[in-house]
Amino acid sequence: MRLAELSKRSGVSTATIKYYLREGLLRPGRQVNATTAEYDEEHLRRLRLVRAMIQVGRVPVATVREVLGHVDDDSLGRTVRLGAALWALPHVPEPDTDDEHLQAAQHEASELLRALGWRNAELLTSISPAFRSLVVAVAAMRRLDFDWDAELLMSYARLMHRAAVLDLDFVETRETEAERVETAVLGTILVEPMLQALHRLAQEEESARRYGFE
């Protein structure tokens, strides 16, 4: 297809597509003559992914380039390739202070993964940026004397593990490996705000059920 059709089918303006091409976020089309290039379904799919990261996920262009580098690196195994792409996405900012709460939270979060029986706990605690985000979140709770017990944290973790199973089951319905990695990245960007909205709605529903509306 030509640029105009790619724009129409993707809903992305030709000016924006040209910008993505210049920034190297989209592979050049196949040049058919000096002024015309031909694009295919793979361009369309990639455009969808880039647009989701930039417009929905508000991911900076340099980060998009980094994520795509991992998505395209088929020398990596699937877990590492998925992980590398997701890890490049923005995470919770690090706190300013490295206080005793952060140390205690580090210990508490490690214990949680072990208590859950997660087989890759050792690895996750040593290299995952999501583990670091969890530590930051637990430290914030402790700094505010929010006296949650380990059992409650485990219940939340089990629910989120069930969400992750749904995520990966959906990813596995995709046909090619490239599509699966792209879907995983898209999923993270699209599913997280949806879960947050569902969570708040569920709180309102449950609150109205318990306390009514007087």
Next chain:
Amino acid sequence: MRLAELSKRSGVSTATIKYYLREGLLRPGRQVNATTAEYDEEHLRRLRLVRAMIQVGRVPVATVREVLGHVDDDSLGRTVRLGAALWALPHVPEPDTDDEHLQAAQHEASELLRALGWRNAELLTSISPAFRSLVVAVAAMRRLDFDWDAELLMSYARLMHRAAVLDLDFVETRETEAERVETAVLGTILVEPMLQALHRLAQEEESARRYGFE
């Protein structure tokens, strides 16, 4: 207690406490003489809440003032008071365009709440900001041709309802009504980043279980 002790026990600097007092985010202490005021446990609790909103939730000061207005308004019933406080917290920004995807998503999200059998679906779809966030999230999926079915969306919603039950069970362990409302606001600010971190960790664990680390 004096200002110095309030600062020590809360971990908030005296300069910041004075700023919160000037901005009306914290009630004045009981003046014991011209230069000294006395603070109590209620000040300490309120300081914790203000700090969580500003430092952890990055909520703007004007919004904090609005949320506190609802937290303190005991003329309201519990559901409305909780709702008003939580609704004042920042939500997903509205999309620039009101296209056909947004209309379809509005319909799809309403159907979801009805299919779930949520008793307050009618009310939530008409007034809740979280419902609007859900519509925006679903529209983003549709705009990208992300072909999720309604069944999958329902499974995610059921998981988040279970999370909401855990949230409210914890809120109910607090003794006074003021503490319960404060805990609900604190919970929203602290639990959401924690759930996101747990979700990503669970994806990594599940991915490693399924695909190993080649």
